[in-house]
Amino acid sequence: MDVAFVSNVVYPFVTGGAEKRIHEIGTRLVERDHDVTVYGRHFWDGPRETTHEGMTLRAVSPERDLYGEDGQRSIGEALEFAKDIVRPLRRNAANHDVVVASVFPYFPVLAAKLALAGTGTPLVTTWHEVWGDYWNEYLGTLGPFGKAVEHATARVPQYPIAVSGVTADRLAARGQPRERIRTVPNGIDYDQIRRVEPAPDAFDVLFAGRLIEDKRVDVLLDAFDAVDTDATLGIIGDGPQRDGLERQAAALDSADRVTFLGFLDDYEDVLAHMRGARVFASPSTREGFGITYAEAMAAGCTVIGAEHPDSAADEVIQDGGFLVAPNADALATTLMRALHGAAPPSDPKMVAQQFDWGNVATDAEEAYQAAIRRKWGGI
Template sequence: MRIMIVTDQYPPMVGGVPSVTHGLAVDFAERGHQVWVVAPSYGARDVRRIEQNVRVYRFSSFEWPTYKDLRIPFLPFMPVRNLIKRSDPDIIHIHSPIVLGNIAQLLAGGLRKPVIATNHYLPINLSRSLGSDPFLGKHFNNITYSYLISFCNRCEYVTAPTQTALNLLYEHGLRAPAAPISNGVDLKTYSPGPRDPEVLRRFGLPEDRPLILHVNRLSEEKRIDVLLDAMVKLKSNAHVALVSSGPAEAELREQVEQLQIGDRVSFLGFVRDADLLALRRSADLFVIPSEADLQSLATMEAMACGLPVIAANAYALPELVHNGENGFLFQPGDSDELAHDIDIILGDAQLRAHMGSESLRIISHHDRVKVLDEWEILYHRLSFEFKDTRERHLRQRMKNRQQGYKPRAEQISTTRTTRQRRMQRTGDLKLDQPDPSYFDL
């Protein structure tokens, strides 16, 4: 198949959506499909090159003011239109509903291409300050969802990574055909393994204490502050490693100093994949206190490495973390409950092993191979149905023409021309004069 993926977030940007879109593009290319990616560049010039057998087209952009690292392109209507015409994709898969996705959707209609949209966003992801404001937040959410639902309802099909995420769209008026399709996780890459003392030493992490791992963007809605508050209340002598960076890092470092827990917290920043895999295998527990995740790739990868998980009982996290089975769910923002749950798991090796096994069982349903199969089936079906519908409409149009039927627009045009010619012959009307009766049609 010929597949076009349109996204505002793509590597080298770091995060869940860039990982998902890059993974889809590369995996489809490895399966023998022709893949084009439309994404923002990181400067004022358009860039075109082949990356891992994927044709990547990057268009000039500027940085989104309320979201560091998110790029917004300079409305490349004609270049995107020309690219769609040249590449002639069987399906256009949009992962961003803002600039590039909106352009691709508008052009796809005129160029008769089927469009799938996958929603990865919550309003708070677009603007944290507005989305969380107690007065403006509700109106901002309503406006954001109004735009998002309008965008989705113009697509041939809509997906979201979890049923929770899809239900949010239904609650706000989604009418397009839709289904949840997981982001998936590569179970061949992410799997349990032995503890790696060398990687612990390299990152300055203790080898003789329980290790809590957190991997997520350091931003306000991820609520890492709750995890730091919980560290003060622990009975166990655990250490937490925070992987990634983000706009809230300075505030979090200040919080660590105020709580005087610098010897129990490590900010590791960006960690390359090989080291991060070793860190997961060396950790005892994964914690995610986030209140803004429609799935969580980081949680899925931790589960695939056999870790028990403690998560906030918010949005889609309960679809991955089953309370009392592969971990615990705690009330969002409640650091006392989080500390209590951490102590229970770290204090019981047998429970920890059981919950880790349950994580492996639950995550097996999100195997990347199964997810790619789902996408391929959906792509083929929609492409076939779209082409079949077009052909049936064309055949019906030809049949109507042969039977003398004309669409209303052609009837109006023909009627107007006939009247003009008849009146011109009788001298009642010149061709450049309007016929008042025309406007009554």
Template sequence: MPAAETSGSIAHSPASADRRVLRIAMIGQRGIPATFGGIEHHVAHLGRRLAARGHEVTVYCRNNYVLERPATVDGVRLRHLPTLGTKHFDALAHSLVSTMAALADGHDILHYHALGPGLFAPLPRYLSRARVVQTIHGRDDRRQKWGGAAKAVLRSARWLSERVPDAVIGVSREIADEYARLRAHPTVHIANGVERPVSAVSVAPVLERGLAPGRYVLFVGRLVPEKAIDLLIRAFRDVPGDMRLAIVGGSSYTDEYVQELHALAAGDPRVRMLGYLYGEDLASLYRHAAVYVQPSHLEGLPLALLEASSYGLPTIASSLGCHREVIEEEGPGGRLFREGDHEHLRDVLVRVLSSLDAERGSARTRAEDVLARYSWDVATDRTESLYRSLVAAPERR
């Protein structure tokens, strides 16, 4: 059966009237303040909204994520704990340390984010009275950057995620429905959100990077194989004209893949590799782009696609189910191409770039629809209601 849409029974359960202050632990994210990483932005948005409602929210941060280590951010308590800063052990080591610290801190809710960190969910599930929630942000066990041993560990994490948590949240309907077919415990769909962007953004960051407003195609994200940036570069090389391609992002323990991308980009002087950008610089790149492309082979529900849509950018995305959820009806302002087909992507790019005025007009209408459907306030309402329903439930046996 499909996963619960939490605007239904859970969001309006009697538990939602409970005003008890909850002690909530967030585990699995790198940390906040968020720089790169969709999970980090997700936790930052939820955490500050839950804290503003009076809950005691603690985010367990890796000590190698950001240089600054404030004690609190936006009312959220931060605990900076050590990790092993390697590709294979970074998330797992920190999640174990964070789980032990959270158990000692006596939280009502331990909320794990992503598959790998959930390997340690059995500890609070069976050794404490805390309720365990796990948000599945994507199919991490299928990511190309992992070798055989790492994928085996993540498949074990996947098996546990289907059985251990008191509740599982899927950020897309596709993920939530997949889990709902496998689990006896609650599984709900709570989508990511997006905020309305400011209308006036300086063009200086665009000009400083050798770009012209309205004359570049944009991609934003970690440079990892499943994002298929190589496919985008290959497709763009066959697009005629002087339009540029701006790629915003950097390595995530994927240095070899990033080197391959730089080699590909070197073959076309129109391609700009810009590294990670944040804040006003990133907002400027979004605001002044011509088109946004999400070429991924694998996704959960990409925040970058939501953000690009919120700016009223014409978007082009691969035909993954989660992308179809955002775009809904393929047409002007929201185009799809066959996943993995760089020739089809090239054709769609040429089509969109040749009729930008019509694409932009429809994209502005789509922006309002995306802002209405993907709200962090609604996501917080539904997450809080889920927490309360779990805390109000009878004691586990």
């Protein structure tokens, strides 16, 4: 099988969830004797076409900043990459059995569909999230434009993969028949996580993620402050809410036990803190998947997530952790129980192991082959 991935950013030269998924699945497909090509921007040193861990990397656009001064993804960057992908992808379409495009940003997906028109090569899409009305919050007056592009992308003929049932349901609400949507979750390197030594300066309670409103770190701070304990809280990550959260933390009775670590460049440093923590708490109300829950369970943490219709936390945590209402009182109660040794019904490590990249790659491989054979559900 010859698989082509379309992604403006390429891991490990740019780090992020969508590009890491491509890397982890792609390298495992190579190990299984499949050919893998990644079409992206030229973020690596050396020639425009090179080989990395067995995969062919093919630059169709120069390196460019992905974010504008406002911290949001650049629409101009997405449009430029979409324009640049059409000709090389069409020229090489006959060499690929299937093309897999990450849905965000949307324009490259639409461009890939245009490039493959009439070639017979199927387009598989990977949906990490479906934003819907959240576009209004993200883009303000341009929100209707974001919603319209998302809606148009959802209705393009494709073989759609969602990373969770929540994302699949939201995609179906935008016109893609639910029976046609396959679910292939995101993954973790279980053995890597288990090999990492716990951080010597680890915290009792840990959060890791982008500091934005939906992560509800403000709720976590209030809940932690309400717990009668001498436990410590570490917050890994950065984002637009960091200054406000640090001010909130400084006013708490537990201020001397709360530490903001910022963004950690080395992924294994994050894992080391997870391996050392007793509890991982993230009351996030918007999670297309929630990879940190799986990582923390693999690390052996007692995990607490929020039960919310816009979050797939329940699909990841299952019975390997605890789910609470996303408010300070509910979180504080469960946090206290966890710090006093309350254990979930199932071993978190066993639940996490199902998300190992080897298992995810097998599911993805089967999905790609189904698209090639035109044996996709509902088609």
